[in-house]
Amino acid sequence: LQPLPTSPAADVRSPNVQDSSLFSSPARSPASEFDVSSPLTYGTPSSRVEGTPRSGVRGTPIRQRPDLGSARKARQVDLQAEQPVVDEIVTSEQSLGQKLVIWGTDVNVAACKEKFQRFLQRFADPTAKEEEHSGMDLSEPLYMQRLEEMNLVGEPFLNVNASHLKAFDTELYRQLICYPQEVIPTFDMAVNELFFDRFPDSILEHQIQVRPYNALKTKNMRSLNPEDIDQLITISGMVIRSSQLIPEMQEAFFRCQVCAFCTRVEIDRGRIAEPSVCKNCNTTHSMALIHNRSMFSDKQMVKLQESPDDMPAGQTPHTVVLFAHNDLVDKVQPGDRVNVTGIYRAVPIRVNPRVSNVKSVYKTHIDVIHFLKTDEKRLHRIDDEKDQKLFTEERVEVLKDLSKKPDIYERLSSALAPSIYEHEDIKKGILLQLFGGTRKDFSHTGRGNFRAEVNILLCGDPGTSKSQLLQYVHNLVPRGQYTSGKGSSAVGLTAYVTKDPETRQLVLQTGALVLSDNGICCIDEFDKMNESTRSVLHEVMEQQTWGAGEAGIICQLNARTSILAAANPVESQWNPKKTTIENIQLPHTLLSRFDLIFLMLDPQDEAYDRRLAHHLVSLYYQSEEQVEEEYMDMAVLKDYLAYARIYVHPRLSEEASQSLIEAYVDMRKIGSGRGMVSAYPRQLESLIRLAEAHAKVRFSEKVENIDVEEAKLTNQPTPRVSLKS
Template sequence: MDFSKDKDLAKDFLINFADADGDAKYMLILQDVANRKIKAIQIDIEDLFNYKDLDEEFVGRVTSNTRRYVGIFADAIDELIPEPTEALQDDDHDILMTQRAEEGNENADGTDPKQKMPSEIKRFYEVYIRASSKGQPFTIREVRASNIGQLVKISGIVTRCSDVKPLMKVAVYTCEECGFEIYQEVTARVFMPLFECPSTRCKINQAKGHLILQLRASKFLKFQEAKIQELAEHVPKGHIPRTMTVHFRGELTRKVAPGDVVELSGIFLPIPYTGFRAMRAGLVADTYLEAMSVSHFKKKYEEYELKGDEEEQIARLAEDGDIYSKLARSLAPEIFGHEDIKKALLLLLVGAPHRKLKDGMKIRGDLHICLMGDPGVAKSQLLKHIINVAPRGVYTTGKGSSGVGLTAAVQKDPVTNEMVLEGGALVLADMGICAIDEFDKMDDSDRTAIHEVMEQQTVSIAKAGITTSLNARTAVLAAANPAWGRYDLRRTPAENINLPPALLSRFDLLWLILDKADMDNDLEMARHVVYVHQNRESPALGFAPLEASVLRAYISAARKLSPSIPRELEEYIATAYSSIRQEEAKSNTPTSYTTVRTLLSILRISAALARLRFAETVGQSDVDEALRLMQMSKFSLYSDDRQRSGLDAISDIYSILRDEAARANKMDVSYAQALNRISRMGYTEAQLKECLEEYAALNFMLSNILLRQAVVYDVVNDGKCLVSVIEMKDRRYANKRSPGDENYDPRTLQWWEFKSKHMDKVLRNLGELGCVQSLLPLAGARMTSRLDVNLRAFCELSHGLNGKDG
């Protein structure tokens, strides 16, 4: 088939195609190639579609026979490459080409193809044809045999990468007899070297000259092999993910790493088996993808280049005084509440700068956070959302991960047959985030592998003759359930957490998320969940939540800063740390252990907060917020209210009623109001009555009223009085503070406030009990048609009432 017409079309396209600005796009690229600024020439299929002088048949031929047309475009570029416009210093390639040009006439006759210099050895650039970005990529299982030789686009996750090795493209030999250079083009992974000189002079003289391979004069390309696996959402039900081998050459090497989610365009090609595998396989051939372009779904922070509109948007966000809260609330807005936890996760994404001391010691800047809580509080959802937002993240579970799977394993490389290290989850998450769900389900032997990673951020290996350390500069985000499935309030936090102290001390923040019954909170959460379920989006937050791409752009800009601690804050931080230690030392039952790691955690959180403000130095407000987050995380673990409620529900009900009276700034709490309040907190009416009975016997005076209504008031509550009218059975209660009690004070004056439907019966019953000596005029008393009475009586308690209680 004659491809000369297509070559002319390719030359016309390269010369005349203009971009949106009217510039000759590819001629400018060729000039940069001539000036040795770039080596790769990317030809977009979309540009071929848009060029007016090309028909669709030409584009179809390019996409269906891509490897041939890569060579056609390369031949066209050979003829169009301009002269360099800048002064260049000759490199090894130029020196060899100059020497060959001088000796070209003496080499041999040009009729022998093996003695003719191939065009491949002259090229100092590479040509790639990139697929259109408009179409949807194939899944790996959708690539069929009919796609052999075609340009296809697939998406997946990179599972492994080989080292970059040299791949021979043109082998150059020198004959010992005639001195001629012999060229051999290599088009496959394996080739048979030449041993006997094929030149005409050696054949005529029957010299059978021996050929010597000249590695210096030969041409090599960088070569890397990778495995790409189907994404989880592309795998049908009941199937396992499929994989495909990808070959990267030249400038496309080192573009991907294990764990990257990428979109590849390339040529789908067969590769025959060799050796004994070929004997067993017969006519069956393996397949691979020769990569033409690589694009990442999520760029790394250091690779993120802000565009003009993104820079303006980030500048506007940085000027917002509430950006800290908005960024946090933009994380998983579909998940209700957890505002402080989302702030902590935001700081986990931002991180603090790493510190390297003069003697080589390193202080990590990555934050580690552990979320401990009851089932169903969205721990796993938070983990997965953070992994989606982070440019580099690995998600794994505790029970499905072994120690080797987390750190590194020794395997044989199928390309080189050498023993190589295969990085585990923590190594794959280098410079990213490793989320470990079900952290408590891990075996102790496997969990110990994380200790070195969390503090030293390296993985030390001594296996199969390989002794080395791998970088694992990752932030660990763990989620765990308590030891008994749900958090047991009657047990200490140490008994509930069930993780070794050496591991817990490495976490900068440890949050406890409890699923407590609270009617108000439960109603809001239920409405939120139902709204998300119906509308597939979160309810209005008062502002437009920032998209994941904007979050990544903002965080990448913030991570470029390296804020320092000013001298004026040294004493403030030291005093705060020492006070925490002193409070812990004074506690009879210390529930946490504050170490120097806690101080470093405060510094890391403060630096992350300063990064969010785009500040060069840490401010006191950053330190205060860091201390607040530390305190809130500890409060969630070691709350006095939680310890009290775990020991005695009756005391918790009493504190709820007292807080309700203080909140309303009243001396009375109606029975209906009290029952409603404690019901929202998860308690029953029986527990309320039990509480009232017990406190009446201990600390209260209770007047028995024949109407089965009683007035209860607290006589020892910092001079305040809590009064309730409750429906009770016809029972009498004895007050321990009777006239015979040594603590009894006859001059004690108390205010009573109660409500009754029958005022006359109430007064008569109070008189029968002998507890009322005088009644003030009922000033302001109000009667209604229902005979509701708001009676405030001033009662003087005195002794000598025949043993009756007042």
């Protein structure tokens, strides 16, 4: 009898084992073997995988397990026997199929496959939201519709919601959470058999891989402990850094330098087991590694930081290292907020790379199975192709009907920050900032690029809701960053060079402005920011890039972000006896880069104070339903903004162009008689961006005079600061 190993990693398979009937599906011939795979390290597709449903299609990518090489088969033991099942005993699946499980688990392969196929064929969720399953019949089996869609699209990945699995079969869900290394490959076999039985003529890039997500065993990053090792978990956070693509060897190719005999060796637990003796000529130490004949897979290291909502008071954010493989590489970028589903790993640290001794303290990481971007309460991203498919024809018709209403501009602005009293003009300006202008790229003609982002500065007395407006915008937009002027440095806003703890190489760590690319960066206490920190904003606010040249790293980073800044006057209170420039005291070069500057003053008026107090008190005694009835639904506002930013790209008409020219000339005339410059060409570009944004509000592809007039009105609440020439 073969001794029972003490751990799955010590399992040694007898070379004489050929019994594959124990791992076959009840509906298929016993020729199908259960290849112990891992849902983690996706390797190069191998044609040597046997038992595939279609021999003409490339095999499933080798999903190696760190503890068991993919060349070994899963060992099974009899739960009802005191001794482990002898490998040489020939046993039929009918007699012992329900008793045999993979060693170290309670997973029976045949039963697990049968349960999962039943789940795919029967599960339906009539109570699901239509937004989650757009274009699908909720009364029909959900995942069978997904397989039909997969047959048409050709993407060999099936995302399975773990909460659906728990609602259908609690025991199968428990096995998935506790033994993902064994269960997920079993799911792969089950879905491939079901798919190719239903669509025998379908051709995919490789066989279907199941990706579970939304595991109910969701852990806070701080509460991860040794009990979670090798289990399926889901955590949330924000991506702060992603490494470059790293090639990881999956299969080594050796050739004898004496007789040219060639052999392939699977990578076992990250080690290359070099053959010491050639099997052909018995020469020792003659095998040489041939790199260009070896098989590699893509790998990327991603660093995930704890989200502010999950942090205890007074604590610094925690980080965790993620490893993404193959098609998951470059799925997320720094600044994305994601839910990560994967397997929690612990890896020993060697005392010395040349010695096999390891420390008692282990390093942990997560091998990623699924990324889910979580911005449900935020706007859709412009550059996300998936978000461009969210709008059904019915939803588009509703949005277009809404855009034809004459008061749509006022309705949208009143839906922004409804808890803040009045400030309608400021809300309209922020609304235009959310829509943005039309980005124009004339680099191929040598005229450069023209930014579409609108920058806004809020300046005024304390207690006028400046910070609340910033917080609201930060919570609304994706890739939004919030920072304070006093606590920010120049490198913290842009990027800085640091040493990678994994590779010990110098890498560029991005800051708030770069992380908010294609978003909005909210900067509070702008007046308290020192001069050296404010100087980095000049390039970002106009050229939308930031050039880095430090420690041998020379690059140009995209920072296509809108700036929403809030500042207090010099004396903390606005002094009406001083001019605007004396109250703000910001450099002229920086002020000219703001498209809109709003003054938020606290008037000394009894009637205004009474209305404001009534509004504040009503926020406490009114219920949420009463408040929501008065304003537009946030889901409608989110979709309206997203559709306009993605699909509406207005261009200037001839009449609007002439109106813009006249408006710019009038702005220049204001200070010409006193020998002062009241407007720069940047202010003309600001008017163009504001007019384009107002055209987006109407879903219009053409900028008309009404848009130019509204842009001029938006620019009037605070007259453009006069700057001496």
